[in-house]
Amino acid sequence: MTSNRRRAATIPDVAREAGVSRSTASRALAGYGSVSPEARERVRAAAEKLGYRANQLARSMITGRTHTLGVVIADIQNPFFAGVTRGITDAAHAAGYQVLLANTDEDLGAERAAVKTLCDKHVDGLVVAPASTTEVGHLAALVEGVCPVVLLDRHAPALPTDAVTVDNQGASEDAVRRLIAAGHRRIALVTLVGSETGNGAGAEDEASAPGPFPISTGVERVAGYRAALRAAGVEDTDAYLRVGTFHRQDPAALTDELLSLPEPPTAVFATDSMIALGVLSAVNARGLRVPDDISVVAFDDAEWTRVVRPRLSVVAQPVQELGAEAVRALVTRIETGARPPRHITLDTAFITRDSIAPPP
DNA sequence: GTGGTAGGCGACTTGGTGGA
């Protein structure tokens, strides 16, 4: 079987067309050494005529660099990661890098496969939102080797590399404190964790039990929730804490279970905007009104939270800036080599809208 | 300023050799 694909023009082709040697053509195209203006123009014209494009594969062989970044995100459908990816691609292009994207659905096995695939493609570095911040052996091997890694949205203390996050605990504590200030005492938290954790949290029968959490984000947001409740004198801080498993438990079902309790919560804190959708779905299904019957607060300022009625009060993260900062940290690490790992923490802001009211 | 040449990058294929 023969290929219909025409052979791409190479430097020898351009040199022949321009009537110069390969050396001169190469010098003129790459902009090094000395080339007369006339020869440079002839080479340029020949390259344009032949549609010459430098072979990046061949160039990568020499330089050892592909100018490609691998990005491993947890949930491509989540508006948070859509915004983060926008920040990543903009910052990468500005720095002269292309991006290869992989989605893991918060699954550790899928993450390991994605990391392997991207490394096989010889990306210059990886931005990873890890499905687990405790099981990071596959990333540790890279950090110790030749592929720099920057963690995004989550950080793993055992992994000596850069991480870019927000102050999840502080932001969560602040959000719950605002519900307490509005008079609430029965405040629920609904969250999801990855599907394969290796520590039991992914088991079906343990799904609604509080912790352990495989992701630092979950640990910190729950810690902030508990801290705020403790500070308000609430003894059983886990009575209204519900932890589901990504793709197994529906946040709406978890919320419905909470609303079935003899003393149901008067407020719900959803740890991301997708979970908030599930919470609202369950609230609507029961004919309850926000905020008259139940107050709702979400982590993430997704666009829809500003459009629905009532508009949701949220913890806003600098979503695009998270991605851009991760790329900047990664490019610095690629281009300047080893330096002590940094944990960059960006600020959040609580946005008060219409979904908080005193308890009924 | 220019031309010619050699070496090297990494993954893969091809061909030669030796042993079972």
Next chain:
DNA sequence: TCCACCAAGTCGCCTACCAC
């Protein structure tokens, strides 16, 4: 004949060096 193993060659490009 089959298999395993190894060396050499392939691809396109960059770079250094020397000669003119």
